[in-house]
Amino acid sequence: MSKKIFTLLLLAVFMLAQFSIASAVAVAGDASITALPDFSSGANVDLDWAATGMAAGTKNILVWGRLNAAVPVAYDWNDCQLIATIIGTSDASGTFTYDYTTTVNLAALSSGDIVEFTLSVDDQTCATADVPAIDSVMGSNYVDDDGMDGDYFNPPSLNIADFDSTPVSCNTFEMWAVVSDKTTVPAGDAYSGFDSWNPSTTGTFAPAPIGADAALFSWVFTFPSTASGAWILGFNPTDAAGNEWSLSTFRDGAAPVNVVGADELEDCADFSDTAGHAYEVYIRYLADLGLISGFADGTFGPDNNLTRAEASTLFEIANGYDTTTLPTSAPAGCDFTDVSASDWFAGWVWQACADGFMNGVGGGLFDPNNLLTRGQVVTIFNNIYEMGGGTGDYLDFANGNALSQDWTDWENPYLREAAWTDVSVGAYYAIPVLRAYGIGVAEGTSATTFSPDQAATRGEFAKMLYRAISQQ
Template identity: 60%
Template sequence: MNKKVFIVLLLVVFMLAQFSMASAAAVSGDASITSIPAFLPLKQNLDVEWAVSGMPAAGTKYLLMWGREYPSATYDVADCKQVEMLTGLTDASGAFAYDFIGTNIVFSMSDGDVFEFTLTVDTDTCAGAPVLPAGNSVMGTVTIDNQTPAVWGGNPPSLSAANVMDHTVACNTFEYWAVASDRYGLGADETYSGLVSWGETINGTFAPTPPIGKAQDTLSWVYTFPSTASGQWTFYIHPKDGANNSGLIPKIYRLTLPIEPQELEDCATFSDVSGHADEVYIRYLATLGLINGFADGTFGPDATLTRAEAATLFEISNGYDTTSLPASAPAGCEFTDVAASDWFAGWVWQACADGFMNGVGGGLFDPNNLLTRGQVVTIMNNVANTTPSGGYLNTNSIVNNLWNHFIIKPILTASFTDVAVGAYYAEPVIQAYGWGVADATSDTTFSPDQPVTRGEFAKMLYRALSRVG
């Protein structure tokens, strides 16, 4: 080809390109994203609702959507999508699925990333030469949340070796419970959508749905079998988060298991527990023979516990009774304030020998002092790091199966202002709260030095002994 002709052709192409670029122009109008999901699973289309008003009626306009990963300073035409061709309209609205495939964005998408989106109205298409939106133009954002909620839960305590899906209950009123989090194992600065549903499924009457927290919470589902209940009964949960993520396998508590006669019998009760927040735990454990009330028929759910009483209750759960307790203090468990004639002596000595409870220093056990919330969870932590002799502590329970920070991290997390790093109860509090065994007293406090009530203790023990599968 003649060199002169070639140069002329180059000039023509350049001029046409310049004309094409110059022909693109922003169109006046008020474009806006009216609805955009806050969270999105990885590499799925983004469903966006849009509206535009005040455009000139004449001519053909193109509504364009732009995306970029935060904190990019500019938009890229490679990430532009044509939403609509508008002819003869001053106002319009609709919905659009922004397809990430074919954009630069799809290659950089990863869990926790934030993406920004905006709209422009132009005389040209994305394939042409549209006017890039300003760098500070952001009409909506979305965060990639590909994190499936983590969940663990507990069946009512039982000595049965049956699989939890074939596990019957001891009496007609019981609690199935679970803890779940959408940010399990993630950094504090990573934002995720949080639970929106427990995905409960049951083949019978269901209690009101419990509240769901933004990022993590506890399901407490109390059920009472009516005396007329019969046939098979199933309950399971399948938690889902705000980005519509859910695990592949639901958490099954009971699967097509026929109701047995003992499950319709009323649980043991006391004259002062009806309607109490801890009633279900008190009555269920009393039915199992793990706790007792007083001679006058009361339980005293709001009364306090002593350290000697706690030693007794933990060793009953460990399968001991008065006939199997030591008659004298084992080596290393001689306390000057525990005499062989004391009713609690054998229980204290056994709790010490098992490594569940220690003295308070100076050769003292302090048996009559009140048990605190920090001490309760510390005892449970000791149980989790020893080998229980038997009973309910030696089952496939929360305290004996999950409560071991060297294997699995707790599901729930919190920063308590009253739990100092290095305190003897610091790690036990993390475990107890994290597995749903012990409640916080507020969003920021655990109150570890507060005496535990008998009702609170019953709830903690019920949860700690709950079966997992």
Template identity: 55%
Template structure:
């Protein structure tokens, strides 16, 4: 080999070695995170990234993630989001998939620029955190309810309805209010059916009360379904459809029109009034009206509650059943006497003190929710009645009232006119939490205000709804 040829080969080997060394060197560039949501579900998160000042022949943009409590980033935490050649700037969005994260976990992220792929790249320091997201991995809490019914079917979600206009309803929240973990806010009930009904918009970012009023078309036939799958703002949901009824055949009695009154058309309690009247739990006036905006006396309330408890006039006591239920303003000749005595005996309604029941006094909003609470505490009454506290039908009153009333509030009551320690304080909180009663404004419940007959019907409808 000539000296000239050897020199050329040696030069070629030197240049190749220099090129190899250059390609393995760390390339210039600065990575950053341009967008990341503060909360993410436990599946994935979309992260915006950018890389600037890159001048090397090949640059790999690497996204690193780790639990904030982890001692170091690991190659397994690295995702290769882009590879560029001779590019000064680059940007994009990458969907980072999670593995093994739990609700409340904080996940740190950083971006590096490297000539190597993840397996051989320089691992960033544990302190190199550009941004983070917090995991909200919990679906909304809540329940949904069928209209009141005594129908005894194997799956009470699959009950029929009393008449062709009815309310399917429920309450859901993206968090239990005693839970400190993060939450993104309630988003939608995602209702569906085999009909053409539409769902109302949610009421707010943290909780929602669904009031889904439906009317079967006169031509309805065959199997019909109604279902829901509540979700939060970042996509957590109940994991599938939950049914009010699932492919249940429509029957002729479901298409029969409800009772009509002259003053209910267009009223916000029309559906509940007509439905309860169809069940025989309430009745109208001789002039054909119901009196949706009229008040209710305590004597009338005792009769209405005991009718829901399965009592008829023939079943009522003809004398006070105990000294505690002997009232100087209730005589055996009064039409309401038996109803008052039975409501007292059952522990639903108590006297006002001084031996008085106050039968002609107007029932207040604070009193009505207290009666509901008394019924729940006493466990209801007649087995198989609408107020059956044995749980035969699992109503909102005998089931959800306890679940969400004992510290786990779906809707937190913050009423300025409900003082701590009043006889109605807890009942107001429970009734509001489970959607049985609403406030008169965002900050008031008006517990001393007389309840209207329409309001009473809506409260009773929801309390007796089956869940």
């Protein structure tokens, strides 16, 4: 072989090698993930991206995903997706929806999985592009593929034939609901948390704005005097990963049952000292139902403390009793030395004791004139649950109230949880406090305190009773 021919062959080999090396190396450019949600559903996730300093010509921005593992596995082109094709510019940015369902290794994610992402800039598409280094991770995302659980409640009523269509008692009321994103999540798995109630209304008048932004939805509404026609409230809660709770609606029956009625436009019972009070809506609505009453001077005393005798009366009125049906002497086990037949509260105390709702304080005493604490109130509600409900009216579990199935349905974990600093594990009211707060019947006095030994006010009791006998 001549020297000239050998030289030409070497030159050709060199040029082919150079071309091969150049085509296998990703083109110049730096791409990064600028925003990535902490959680996503098992379907997809939106990520924000940016690329700078890209070489001239045509470039592809590629996103690569893989499951997080104790020992990282290599990225797979089957899990690569094309974000954008860039022509003739050095900088670009945007938002891309990475679709898990179209990948090979990420198509069947489950809650608790962690997906890792990285980006690359290449003149090739996914199938022939350079695979990123195994240690390249620009961001990660937890998968929360579980929906939420919870329940919603209508104002108290004895009409349960078709409760979602039952009229309200008077023109001002509360409809409420409570949900949780963690009731179906296995222990140790991450979950995204509540996001929005997504409320909607249908009516022949402009409804009041709904601004619930927490896991307990409370919507207080007053029908205007001009209200007419169908009225429906609906909401479709979502968690932060985009999972939905099933659509829930109030008064969703067909006309005429969802049409605003004349009785619903009547003002609720009123008192001279409740206007603008935090518990006004509960006090007035329950008074309209005849479950609570005020004083002879026209006041209700929402900030007055509640006595044990008064509480026995209010519980048994909700249970369907009146002065003509109460016992006239102490039933077995309820003969308290500080309760005489001549006392106005005697029959109420005896009935509450006989039903197992309220017990004595020891030493043969009921202590009727002592104040009832917040811990005692929720304990009485818990006693009613443990007894299987009352014998009639609003405490009868056949009415499907919040005290029935829901009181413990979500107990482990509860729909709402709080780290109370003043509720010890061994206290008699510990479980009742957790249950009452968990389902939404009771609130704390702060983010960390329940104040179980604090005397309950008449207004506080009205709210707890309203919520406890609200209908599913």
